[in-house]
Amino acid sequence: MAAHLREAYERMLAAFGPQHWWPGESPFEIMVGAVLVQNTAWRNVERAIANLRDAAVMNPRALYDLPPAELAELIRPAGYYQVKTKRLRNLLQFIVEQYDASLEAMFRTSLQTLREQLLAVHGIGPETADAILLYAGGLPTFVVDTYAHRVLARHGWIGYDASYHEIKDYFESELPHDAALFNEYHALLVRVGKENCKRSVPLCETCPLAELLPECGVVPSF
Numbered sequence: 001m002a003a004h005l006r007e008a009y010e011r012m013l014a015a016f017g018p019q020h021w022w023p024g025e026s027p028f029e030i031m032v033g034a035v036l037v038q039n040t041a042w043r044n045v046e047r048a049i050a051n052l053r054d055a056a057v058m059n060p061r062a063l064y065d066l067p068p069a070e071l072a073e074l075i076r077p078a079g080y081y082q083v084k085t086k087r088l089r090n091l092l093q094f095i096v097e098q099y100d101a102s103l104e105a106m107f108r109t110s111l112q113t114l115r116e117q118l119l120a121v122h123g124i125g126p127e128t129a130d131a132i133l134l135y136a137g138g139l140p141t142f143v144v145d146t147y148a149h150r151v152l153a154r155h156g157w158i159g160y161d162a163s164y165h166e167i168k169d170y171f172e173s174e175l176p177h178d179a180a181l182f183n184e185y186h187a188l189l190v191r192v193g194k195e196n197c198k199r200s201v202p203l204c205e206t207c208p209l210a211e212l213l214p215e216c217g218v219v220p221s222f
Contacts, residue, residue, distance in 0.1 A: 002174040004157065008209055012188035015208035019187035022135035024049075027103050029058055030136040034128050035088050036078040047077035060101040064092040087123030094121045107137040115141065126164050134186070140179040142171040143186045147193025154197060156214045 023042075024030035029049060036045045049058075051074040057063045063071065072085040098117065099106040106114065111133065118129040130143040144167045152158045158170055175181060196207035204210045 004155075004212065005171075005174050008155075008212060009185055009188065011208040011212075012192055013184070016188060016191050018184060019191060021183060021187035022131070024135075025053075026058070027107075027136040028060060031091070031103075031132050032058070032063075032088065034131040034135070035091060035123070036075060036084055038080075038084065038087075038128065040079040044078050048075040051075070051077065060092060060095045060103070063088075064096045064101070083123075090122045091124060094118075103136070107139065111139045111141060114139075126168075130168070134179060134182055138179050140177040140182055142168050142175070142182045144168050144171075145186075145190065147197070148186065148189045150199070151189055151193055151197050151209065154202070155209065155212055 022030050022033070023046075024033055032052065033045050033049060036048050052058050052063070055066075055074055057066055057074075066074075068085055068089060071088065072081050075081050075084055075088070078084060094117070095101055095103070095106060109117070114137075115129055115133060118124050118132060119126065124132075127143060127145055130141045133139045133141045134143055144164050148171075149158070149162065149167055152167065152170070153160045153162070158167055162170075171182075171185070175185070192207060192209060196203045196209075204213065
């Protein structure tokens with residue numbers, strides 16, 4: 001592991017402890033949450049997932065068979081519910097038609113092939129696909145989000161204009177390909193991003209990564 005990434009990981013883990021990500025009672029629930037969390041806060045997703053649990057449709061076949069209008073109403077708390085209904089149904093169609101509703105069969109597919117298949121599903125972008133693969137499937141692919149981008153760019157490890165795939169390749173080329181490590185590392189970056197490395201006014205004084213900032217100490221907003 002690259003020295004600065006190892007030190008950053010150890011500092012965050014010492015400060016925050018294991019994060020026990022991703023919240024969900026089953027791999028399928030994690031997949032649903034990965035779609036519903038797009039452009040909304042997790043607390044809203046929790047309400048939508050609770051509705052799906054109460055309706056006893058938290059499995060691929062039952063959710064696929066649910067009329068779109070009923071699905072939309074159940075996930076309404078997650079926001080953008082009409083758009084998310086379409087995206088979720090696209091994912092469900094893929095699981096049912098490609099893998100006969102079997103997540104076990106789906107996650108036995110090679111990582112590269114399955115990632116390409118997920119990215120071909122309309123409404124599933126790289127972050128959502130990688131979250132499904134890592135957190136639901138336990139496959140070693142790194143999830144990149146705004147928090148990871150911000151933390152790394154402010155420390156001078158990547159450029160501010162780095163693309164999703166550039167950041168993903170940076171992590172995966174420097175870290176052992178271990179799903180548990182990728183899981184914990186991403187969760188810790190989210191934690192430090194929410195609590196310290198904020199968009200406009202970062203709280204560097206209490207950040208476990210403060211001593212790893214560039215000597216110039218410049219921390220732009222972004």
